[in-house]
Amino acid sequence: MAIDKETVKYVAHLARIELQPDELEKLSGQLHDILGFIDKLSRLDTSRVNPSSHILPISNVLREDKPRDSLSPDKALENAPVKKGNFFSVPKILE
Amino acid sequence: MKYQTVIGLEVHLQLKTKTKAFCGCAIDFGREPNSSVCPVCLGFPGSLPVYNKEALNYAIKVALALGCQVQEHTKFDRKNYFYPDLPKNYQISQYDLPLSRYGFLDITADGKPKRIGITRVHLEEDAGKLIHETEASLVDFNRAGIPLLEIVSEPDLNSAQEAFDYLTRLKTIIEYLDVSDCDMEKGSLRCDANISLRPEGIKELGVKTELKNMNSFKGVKDALNFEAGRQAELLESGRAMEQDTRLWDAQKNITVSMRTKEGAKDYRYFPDPDLTVFIIGQEMISGIKDSLPELPGLKLRRFVEEYSLSEYDAGILVSYKKDAEFAEECLKQYPGKDKKNMANWLIGPLLSEANTRNLSLHQLGVNIDELTSLIGFVQRQELSHLNAKSVLTQMLDSGRSAQEIIKERNLLQISDTAELEQVIIAVIRENEKSVNDLKNGKANALMFLVGQVMKKSSGKANPKIVQELIKRRIDNA
Amino acid sequence: MELNQLTAHELIDKLKDKQANASAVLDAIYSRIEKVEPSVKAYVRVNDVKKPVCNPQPDSLLKGLPITIKDNICTEGINTECCSKILQGFRPPYDATVINKLKKSGAEIFPLKANMDEFAFGSSTENSRYGATHNPWDLESVPGGSSGGSAASVAADEAIWALGSDTGGSIRQPASFCGVVGLKPTYGRVSRYGLIAFASSLDQIGPITRDVRDSSILSQVIFGYDPNDSTSVKQDVPDFSKSLTNDIRGLKVGIPGEYFVEGMDAEVKTIIEEAINKLNSLGAVSQKVSLPHTEYAVPVYYIIATAEASSNLARFDGVQYGWRAKSDNLIEMYKKTRGEGFGDEAKRRIILGTFALSHGYYDAYYLRALKVRTLIKQDFDAVFKDFDCIVTPTSPTPAFKIGEKTQDPLKMYLSDIYTISVNLAGIPAISIPCGFTKKGLPVGLQIMARPFDEAMLFRVAHTFEQNTDWHKSNPKL
Structure with a gap:
């Protein structure tokens, strides 16, 4: 399956990554090659195979509904690039 | 042309467990911002989720109470989109293997019972809260990670009133189960609605709009009524309907188109590799069923x-x-x-x-x-x-x-006829006109006279007996 | 021998017998760092940390023993940046579970973190914002990756031992390139809590050590169930010291034909064949086996790993931590932060993974990859029915030159060809030194075993090591 520049641009938008024009150019070519290599998977008949999203047969892992200590707001916000009071702050969202 | 309204509701319900869905942070409203948070619900690098047992119990209770089939295999998926209230920029939700399917809720429509299908009840997590200021938007993650249930109805509702009734009944059931506060104003129950119109007798569904931002059951009803009217007008005028997400403005009583975040097809759902599958056996289900x-x-x-x-x-x-x-x-x-x-x-x-x-x-x-x-x-x-x-x-x-x-207060009724007769005689004497009216067959006059007796006896006369006595006295006169 | 050149088990004995003390060990490491670090560059942010001092740790097995940690394992209060600009300045408010366990065992968490490929994306430690680490055996060559800093620090005696992480070979391949011992435990054996995720279904933390005994000691400490990691497995951890028996008589060793094909360095081939002969001479019985889906491992890996990574790395958006680009528009802030904060390989993998999950391609790529993963797992299940372990080269070549593969990502991806299947199948594997090329570059032997049978790995690896001297060689720096 081929991947063109428009698709790369769109996918980069979904991933919220800004690409410079030269990056887009280079990346499109590289992804094209990588996907070309990956396409060897289509040679296999997988119609009767179950997908493995987990490799180990573990199930029903649950936690008791018991409160644990939370972080203090100071700790929670310690790494924030921009904060205001006890809030994280981001550029204004225009609804 | 006559149109049929077609409505499906998506209800999000906050479960009132002690702790959040995937971490031990206490669910405690009214705390200062970002104080009920930890590396897990903040989505800090390296943190991992483990699901809350009680939340699963609550969810199965709701599913069973809504007549759903709890699925034997269920798993969490990631719904990927960027938004500042979403700490990981994906929401842990369920996609192709939801907790339960094929339920129903009985309502009354035009005085007759009507069964509304429930497509699915699935597990997910809540997002944080945004506060929009003039310069910036502020984020509080106290709410992030609270366990949610999404309850999706079939498009079986045909009026705003039916939708209202559905929500009322749903709320009643949830309150019986005692698993959520169900308070729409406080956000513990939220409702989005899909609505479309189709010419009567036509099977095919019309183009729908998704309505958001309703803060009460009445708001849902009003928004649906408004939107049904708006769509009918559009269709009448021959203009094409566009699929749209619209916000209800409760002040102006209108719906307004909103710019969408990411289209549904761009969510890139895939199984969450940080969480394991759940295999829910009959034993567990019947155990919970017995506890309902x-x-x-x-x-x-x-x-x-x-x-x-x-x-x-x-x-x-x-x-x-x-x-x-x-x-x-x-x-x-x-x-x-x-x-x-x-x-x-x-x-x-x-x-x-x-x-x-x-x-x-x-x-x-x-x-x-x-x-x-x-x-x-x-x-x-x-x-x-x-x-x-x-x-x-x-x-x-x-x-x-x-x-x-x-x-x-000396309120015992006077049922002693002798005592009452005295009062009645006085009333008859004082109200000649009404007595005549009564004799001429005006029934109202009797009630007036009884009223006068009651008044004179400071309400203590037994009105039934008074009525009998007056009638007897006048008939015999 | 200087203290910094000893194995951990030798130091444990010395510390116990009071022949050395903890601060002398730290001093020795620190002088070594001052001497060789300018040419090796195994550590990052070296200037940010003053000469380390001993912290009070409990009296336990590892009391006074420093351990070097890869830059993607969260250490409370110590920067953990995955060698990425986007996590610049990130100080986790918590310790990873493995760090907790180490501290409880008395170990000293070395305050300098080990270099790595950004977010573990790479096989050469060239994709670090801090620049490449150099192979102690040949400073012109790469140390392998992504745990290149961890492996090089141990090889260059700048560390006693270290923790790395392995998603597709990131412990074993650098261990092989640097002539040290690297173990990738069974998936679910070591808690991932606090390991900044690359691909959640493949990642495991593991030890990089000078010899097999150290590997077993460190495994004993960090292995075990963790209720904070849903994918951690409740499985008893045996006493690994009992596996160091120097006896492999009668063990059945599978040699997969698919691992000895073109693209393999001729010298490596000879060295591995000699190693297999050695195992046979020690009483093992080797036999050719087949893992027929081996050729699909790399493509499957690059879909699953990048898909998971694209979602795992969505959280790096400049909102809660790390670096943020200046912008007063939210979407632009996201895009610039991520466009400028991620390096080339990170962007390549995130975009590839996003594509593999996107609408219309999911079935062809992601779903298909999950199915082929099943086939790869079944290949191993079939072999392990009859064999106790599988032996292969760790890498098709010895360490390559810095810059040799940076322009061709696909070529770089193929250098993981022998290590990737192990992660896809979730099984454990170890790489141990088994010879040197004529140019003096180390070659690693990979041993794989059934899920949770790390004891088998230690048994075979230790026996091989006891009967060879490869692990005793040191690079001349």
């Missing part, structure tokens, strides 16, 4: 059968679980054969007392013995209904007994 309380539908039927109540009356009594339990206690303790007497008191004077006091029935603090005693006075015709209501008010205000109040 009697649900409102069944309770209503039982009230009708056991206490010979009308469906309407029973319906009112079962709509809040604790009220229903209180009502049942009252009905049981009521010694009379006709339980309807007690039911009338509950639905009438007690409910109206509750309403004026902004309480629900069971919170009134009525002593059931005292209530029974009060009703006894009325049944024995020793107390007028009107006076009984005022005694009830006083009982609730003071906590004193019915007997005491009636005695103190």
